[in-house]
Amino acid sequence: MTGPSVASSGRRFVGKVAIVTGAGSGMGRETALAFAREGAEVVAADIDLPGAEQTAAAAEGLPGTVHAVQTDVADAASVQAMVDHAVSAFGRLDVLHNNAYWAPIGLSVTDTDLYQWDRTLAVTLTGVFLGCRAAIPAMIASGGGGAIVNTASAAGVASSPRFAAYVAAKGGVIALTRSVALDYGAQGIRCNSVAPGLIDTPAIAPVRADPERLAWVTSKLVVGRIGQPVDVANVVLFLASDEANFMTGECVVVDGGRLLT
DSSP states (O other): OOOOOOOOOSOTTTTOEEEEESTTSHHHHHHHHHHHHTTOEEEEEESOHHHHHHHHHHTTTSSSOEEEEEOOTTOHHHHHHHHHHHHHHHSOOOEEEEOOOOOOSSBOGGGOOHHHHHHHIIIIIIHHHHHHHHHHHHHHHHTSOEEEEEEOOGGGTSOOTTBHHHHHHHHHHHHHHHHHHHHHGGGTEEEEEEEEOSBOSGGGHHHHTOHHHHHHHHHTOTTSSOBOHHHHHHHHHHHHSGGGTTOOSOEEEESTTGGGO
C-alpha cells in the first residue's frame, strides 16, 4: 500500500482563521500546519506551550501564519481567551478543530478511578463543549458562519477493550457534534467529527514498543499500515472546507478499515 500524501496546497483557506487545539504534537500539529499550508491564519493551542511554539516555528515560510497559545481546554476562561486571541489577532474566526484529549490507557470501568474518569471527560468531552460554546458566537459575528470539526475516535463508534473513560468521552463527542450541527445549522455553522483509528503519534508509543502487539494490530488494518497524522489532517481540512458545505452532523471514520475486521 502507498503511504499518505500531504494535504494539497490549493489555498482553500486563504482569508480564513482557524483554531486547532492539541496542536503541540501529533495530529494537531500536522493539521495546524496543513491549514497554514492552505493559506489560513492559525491559532495553535495546547496546554504544552513549548510544543505549540514548535508547531508555530515549523510553519515559517508557509502561506499562513501560526500563533502559539497556551490553552487548557478543560478551563472555560482559558478556552475563551483562546478564541479572543484568534479574533483580536486575525479579525475573525472561521474554523475550530477541537482535537485535544486526555485519557488513561488499558483500564476498564472497575479499574478506572474517579480522577481518571473526571479528567478524561473534562478534557476530551467538556473541552469540546467549551470550544464550541466560545467559538460559535465569534463565528456568527464574523458574518460567514463557520465550520467545526471535532476529533472523535473509532473507539467511540465501536468500543475498544479496557478503554472505558476514553470510549465514553469520544462517544459523547460524536453525539455532541450532532447536537451542535442541528442547533446552529440555520446560523451557518457546520459541525462534523472525524474518528481516527490507530495513528502514528506519541500516544501509541506502548504499541510501537511491543513488536508482537504492533504486528497483531497492523494485521487488522485493511490498508496494511498504521495511519499517519496527515491521513487525519487531510480529512479535517476537507470537512472544514467549502468542498464539504453540504455535510453536517457526520462522523467520518479514518481507521484504515479496522472496523471492518
